[in-house]
Every structure is written in C-alpha cells, then in structure tokens.
Amino acid sequence: MFRKRFHYVATMDSAREVKRAATIHAVAALAGVSPSTVSRALNAPELVNALTRQRVLDSAEQLGYQPNRAARSLVLGRTGSLGLIVPDIANPFFTPFVKTIQSEVREAGYALFVADTDENPAAEVVAARAMAKQVDGIILCAPRMSGNRLRSIAAHTLVVIANRQSRTAPAVTMDIGPGVRQAVTHVHSLGHRKVAFMPGPRRSWSNQQRLRFFTGACAAQGLDLIVLSPVEPVYGGGYRGADEAVAAGVSAVFAYNDLVALGVLARLGDRGIKVPDDMSVLGFDDIPMAAMMNPQLTTVQMPVNAVARAAASLLLERLDGGPSRRPSAPELATKLVIRNTTAPC
Amino acid sequence: MFRKRFHYVATMDSAREVKRAATIHAVAALAGVSPSTVSRALNAPELVNALTRQRVLDSAEQLGYQPNRAARSLVLGRTGSLGLIVPDIANPFFTPFVKTIQSEVREAGYALFVADTDENPAAEVVAARAMAKQVDGIILCAPRMSGNRLRSIAAHTLVVIANRQSRTAPAVTMDIGPGVRQAVTHVHSLGHRKVAFMPGPRRSWSNQQRLRFFTGACAAQGLDLIVLSPVEPVYGGGYRGADEAVAAGVSAVFAYNDLVALGVLARLGDRGIKVPDDMSVLGFDDIPMAAMMNPQLTTVQMPVNAVARAAASLLLERLDGGPSRRPSAPELATKLVIRNTTAPC
DNA sequence: GTGAAAGCGCTAACAT
C-alpha cells in the first residue's frame, strides 16, 4: 500500500517537517527479515546469525535508523534518563558539580535532566516530583528539604542524596571536620583570639553543620566565637553583613561560604579596612573564583568533584542491580587552603 | 482476576520495588468509566460531563495517578522535553544562560536536558545527535561548529541557535558593535594610543567577531591595535598571555573575555604592574565575577539573560505552530560597563 | 536462528 509519508520522503527530501524517522519495520523490510530479528541484531547480537546481523546493521545504517526512545522505554519500563536537582545552577559551588555529574552519567549512556530550585524548598519538592516521572533515578541536592519530603520522594524513585546526610536514601557527604579544625587552628596560631562566624540560611543543613563544627572547634582551641546574623549565601549577603563583623570587634571572620567571603572582602575594601592586615577573612567551598581574587581567598576546600563522581556512580550502581548495597556512602574529607586573606593578628 | 502486583501493594505497602504506578486503566476501573474518558477528563476536560470528570479526578488523585510519559510521547510523537547544548556549563558566561533557559522552558511545561561539550567541536555534534532523538527541540550554543554540521543537525531537529549567526536555523545573537565602540572610545579618550587585543580560540565564531569589531573600531578612532597570540578563553590563558601584552609596550589591553582579563590582572599583579595606573585592562561579557573582583573590571556587557529568554521563546514558539515565522531573530545590543580597571594613560 | 503475536500505557478516530 502506498503510504503518504513515504511519498513525501521520496519527493521532497529536504522537507524536514515530513521526514519521519525510520522504524524498526523499515529496517526489517530492507534487510528482508522480521522486526524481531532487527531488535535482536541490535540488542543481543550473539543471538543472531553473523550474516543476517550484518545485513540488518547495513540496512539500519543506510536508513539512519535510530530506535525510538519512547517506544523503548514504554516496553522496558526504563527511560535511559537521570535527573539532577540542585538549589542553584548559577551558584559557582554547584556548577562543577553539575558538570561532573553530567559527564559521568553521559559516559554511562544516560541523558541528564537538570533542574534548579532557586534555593526554594518548595520548588525542590515540585521539581523532584515532576522529574520522578521521567527518569530512572535522581541525584538530589536539596539542603533545605525536610526529612519527610525526602522520604516521600525516595519512596517513588531511586534517589541518591548529595551534600547532606540522610537515613532515607544513600547519601554522599563531605566531612567538614578536618577542614574546619585546620581553619580554626590556622587562625588561632596566627594569634587571633576573638573571631566571628557569619552564617548562611538558618534552616540549611550545610549551615547548621558548619556552625556546629566551628563552634566545637573554637571551643576546643579556646577561641572566642561570635555568631553573627544569618546572611543570604551570596556576594550581597556578605557585603551587607560585613559591617556587623567589624562592629563585633573581631580580628578574623569565618564566612558561611566563599561568595559571602567575597562580599565581606568588598565591603571591607570600601571601608578602607585592609585584608589581611586589619582583618582576616576565611571562606568555605573553594570555588574557582576563590583563587582568582585579589587577594586570593583562604578557604576550606570541599571535594566537590569527588562527591559528584561518587554520587553518580552510586546511582548508576543501584540502577543495575545492587539495590542499596552499602547502608551508608562515602564521606569525603575537606581541607584548609591557605592563601592571602589570613595574616597574624 | 487476582493480579500479583496488587497483592504486593496490599500486603507490603512500603516495598517500593514492587509498587507499580497506577495506569489509566486502574483509574478508569475505579471511576467506573472507560480509559478514554479518563484521558479526556485529563486532557480535554470540556469534553466530559462535570460529574464524571470529578469522579475521574478523584480516582486519579486517590491512586496517585501520573500519566506515563513514554506512552504519551509514543502516541503523540512529542516528548515534552527540550535540549540545551553549551560549550561549558562551568564557564560563568554560560551559567546564567543555562539557568534562565531552564526556568523559561520549565515554566512552559518542558523538562530540559543539558549537555556540555567541553569546548570541543566534535562533542558538539555527538551531543546534538544524541539529544535529537529524545527532545522536541534544541537550543544550540556551539560557537565552533561548522556550518555543514549545523545544517545536518537542523535537518533532523527543531533547532534554535544562540550566540552566533546562521542562515540554517533561527538564531539569537548579540550586536557587539555598540559595546566595542564604547570601549574603544573610552580607552581613546583616556589618552591611550597603543593598545592590544588578546584573542581567544582562533576558530571560535565569537572570537572572529570580536577581533573584527575591535580592529574596525580602533582604525576608526585612530588607535594603534596590536593583536596578540590567541589564548585559551580561561583564567590561565590570560595569566600566561599577560607577559606578551606587557612586552608589546601597550598601555591598555582588550581581553577576549572576562576570565582572560582576570588572568591578566593576576599576572600583572604578580609582576608588580599596577592596574589601572600602569596598565588598563578591559574584559568582555560582564560575568558576575567581574563586579566582585578587586579592582572591579571594566567590561563590555553582554545581555545574556535577554538572549536566553529570546532563544527559549523562539523555540517554544516554533514548537507550537509558527514554523520559522521570522527569517532572522533579534540581535540584542551590548554596552560598556566602566569600573575600576581603566584609567588615564 | 528466526518469525508471529502480544502488549507496554496512552490517545484519537469512529461509533453510539
């Protein structure tokens, strides 16, 4: 029978609107075999005669055959896609994270959906739910999501958590202990005795963790630690918060993260306060920018790429078989990177 | 008939491995209607009786019904997903671009695949081809892809090009003319007479464009322009290239982009050359970092978000109907942002 | 080693 679409293909080759993708049927017809044989030749080559297989492959090649993913996932129940949810793609802390995960999963043959929740806990849930329907698994980086919501999402989808602990799903975390202790020791040995911590969002898991560790380490070293008001975890937050640090009469300030530290640096510069001579400033994360600043920022380095790789392989691993093999996943160590924003008191 | 999976669901509610998603059939059965009615109630509510509709909606809600995307795309021929390809997600120039596009398309109900080509032209093609199969359209940002490859991709997929001109597919570009002229005028009026351009990758479309415009503008102003050796378009490239700029005996340097300018700044700082007193430095792009540096970078601002929005709506628009309505798409203007790295000669 | 047939979950004629 004469099918209209074939007519179009034949007569107006360049009319892309009409050129429909070749199906497994077309390949089968051209190779003179049945569709099942084509399917086998492609997915389980060892099951089909070498000559037949070659004929099929040639036909597929000739027609530019690309299996229809929707049909495939419909029957297989798998989509071949993964999802990644982060609070903010534009945050330089997450950028390398996204990049690494992207390349890792792509290497494994998966495509990656990326969603950004604008640091908004409600959006985290919405994004996760929306994504859950169209992926085989999700890497979730949601520092402000409640445990309950986390659980409700993990119940419907294969989830790996990054950057926060969880008993709900396997998680990849960083052990900030070493980095924080090194930072506090560093500041202490430079002669500082009264220091400040400038916290990020109060409910953020990272912030709570950082606050706890700094408090502990300072107590252990006999450092007087002032906890300032929380700021937004961005440049502007640090810029606005810097005055409070100055007013507190400290000689060194631990910023919630590098972006905040950069803001502090800028405000201090504007007020004519010299860093590191008049005030020492420490960041957290070691984003690429930290080493490009002038002065370069002393900061606690987070092994972001290692976390990204670990999270990706943890998810990939769980996808093929081994469901939650290990109860808990790796906790990667952090360390202090000393640059030029810290000096003797 | 007693179906095994229902048994599991009933007896071990928490066993997520077994809990299969509710289908349209299950909803239909529960509501006492046919699957088509469920489909209609969900997709064309006006076609179904208000009471029936409510009953269907309730049943769907009760079962937590989520339509299977694969089945849907199979029959509709649309995936509901879009793709975005950029050279480097981690490049701060593209980051806001990705973020904006992500939020724009998500608002329109599409999910977004993001792929990164590591500034590699070959990877651009591979990524585009791989993506083409599973999306309804692609936003392509591939400054180094050849016209032919572009064409071959656009032949199979709905494509919108960003950041470069093309006769193959609708493109959203920026008109760097105003920005470049303002930059050159600015430098000229500060008394500089011999300046340098530090180019990026030779084959990059952006680089060729920037070089051309700077050459033109300098000639028009009577400025002596030295074109240095090409550098990698990153911090390290600028750092390594700075010495050549100094050796060239110029008093101002136009860097290929902000990242390169930052590298130049750092190297100049290391050599004790004061910016802007001994040397003026100008960037290009106005990445967020440019305003966070010390000194803050004078640079040509690119309307990245506007481009992102334009590209997204252009693609969205073409998806529903209006195929390539306008022959060419908007060209958005740039402007100079004067900060602290430029001063009188 | 290969083909026929059933069906994944959904939508869209077509019928009623």
Next chain:
DNA sequence: ATGTTAGCGCTTTCAC
C-alpha cells in the same frame, strides 16, 4: 457524553 477500537514503535515470550 462516553465506549470501542486501533495503533504509536519497540521488545519478548513462544513456536517453529
């Protein structure tokens, strides 16, 4: 206004 039916393109028993 609703049900029946026929596929979308693919994989996978089950026969041969």
